[in-house]
Amino acid sequence: MSAETAAAGVALYPSGSAAVGSGSSIAGLMAGAGSVPVPVLTILGVSLGLRPDILFAGFCGALVSILLLNSVPLVGEGVSARISNTVQRLFVALSSSVSAGYLTPLIVSIIPAMSEPWVLGSAFVIGGGARVMLQNFIKRYAEAIYPEHRPAVSAEGAPK
Amino acid sequence: MMTTLYVLHWVSALIIVIESVDKLHQCQGRFVDAKGCPALVLVILKGIAWIVMASASAGVLVSPFFRVNGQQVAYSVFVNPLPSLGECGVYLGFAVLVVRSWIKGLIAEINRAKMHQARETALIAEHQA
Numbered sequence: 001m002s003a004e005t006a007a008a009g010v011a012l013y014p015s016g017s018a019a020v021g022s023g024s025s026i027a028g029l030m031a032g033a034g035s036v037p038v039p040v041l042t043i044l045g046v047s048l049g050l051r052p053d054i055l056f057a058g059f060c061g062a063l064v065s066i067l068l069l070n071s072v073p074l075v076g077e078g079v080s081a082r083i084s085n086t087v088q089r090l091f092v093a094l095s096s097s098v099s100a101g102y103l104t105p106l107i108v109s110i111i112p113a114m115s116e117p118w119v120l121g122s123a124f125v126i127g128g129g130a131r132v133m134l135q136n137f138i139k140r141y142a143e144a145i146y147p148e149h150r151p152a153v154s155a156e157g158a159p160k
Numbered sequence: 161m162m163t164t165l166y167v168l169h170w171v172s173a174l175i176i177v178i179e180s181v182d183k184l185h186q187c188q189g190r191f192v193d194a195k196g197c198p199a200l201v202l203v204i205l206k207g208i209a210w211i212v213m214a215s216a217s218a219g220v221l222v223s224p225f226f227r228v229n230g231q232q233v234a235y236s237v238f239v240n241p242l243p244s245l246g247e248c249g250v251y252l253g254f255a256v257l258v259v260r261s262w263i264k265g266l267i268a269e270i271n272r273a274k275m276h277q278a279r280e281t282a283l284i285a286e287h288q289a
Contacts, residue, residue, distance in 0.1 A: 052222070059218050063214055066181055067191070093218075097218075
């Protein structure tokens with residue numbers, strides 16, 4: 001990790017209003033543009049480091065994926081199935097926004113020169129794709145790292 | 161008084177978020193099936209409306225947890241964590257409407273089950289006769 005990247009990573013999580021923004025990059029914007037402190041999600045006095053704008057973008061992405069991509073399809077019939085699907089949809093929306101909230105700073109730390117629209121757009125995409133894309137991404141890299149857990153492949157090349 | 165408002169506001173927002181994700185899923189089916197421009201416009205408007213409501217309500221859900229130096233703050237789209245009576249009333253009224261629609265759906269489901277049961281009983285009686 002270069003010095004610049006490390007600096008951006010530190011600036012992502014300012015301690016109060018001490019951190020000072022740097023130019024027009026998202027690190028500067030996230031640091032609260034100098035004097036204005038930006039709120040972070042705090043539960044029982046513990047700062048979780050989640051930014052409201054990124055959370056909001058992720059939540060909108062999850063809603064749009066429910067609306068357009070049918071990310072949580074209806075399974076089963078009857079009242080109980082509908083209730084369980086609704087609860088599942090609610091948790092998909094909430095956890096997608098949390099995924100966006102935690103993964104977008106990771107992207108910013110890899111590419112520190114990203115401007116704000118890029119960051120919010122990537123948060124939107126992460127929130128929208130968290131349900132399917134993230135699962136596939138983790139599975140793919142888990143298989144690459146742990147080849148012994150890869151599903152057995154037959155002689156024709158199709159998984160058994 | 162303030163605590164009551166606070167709790168009512170939060171619970172109403174939770175109900176609206178639950179309903180809006182469900183409605184958005186319904187919009188998805190109608191969006192795929194929509195034939196012609198007017199039907200599509202209706203579905204798009206409904207989707208926009210529920211997305212706006214869901215995002216505002218989600219803001220209410222998380223706003224109590226956003227703090228700067230231990231102090232609660234109002235931030236951009238997120239509402240004031242200490243709601244006014246009018247603000248709370250709007251959310252509460254809409255949540256009551258949502259709960260009403262849930263009860264209505266439940267009653268319809270019970271009636272449907274009763275009808276199904278009666279039809280089966282009649283069929284069995286007819287078969288036995």
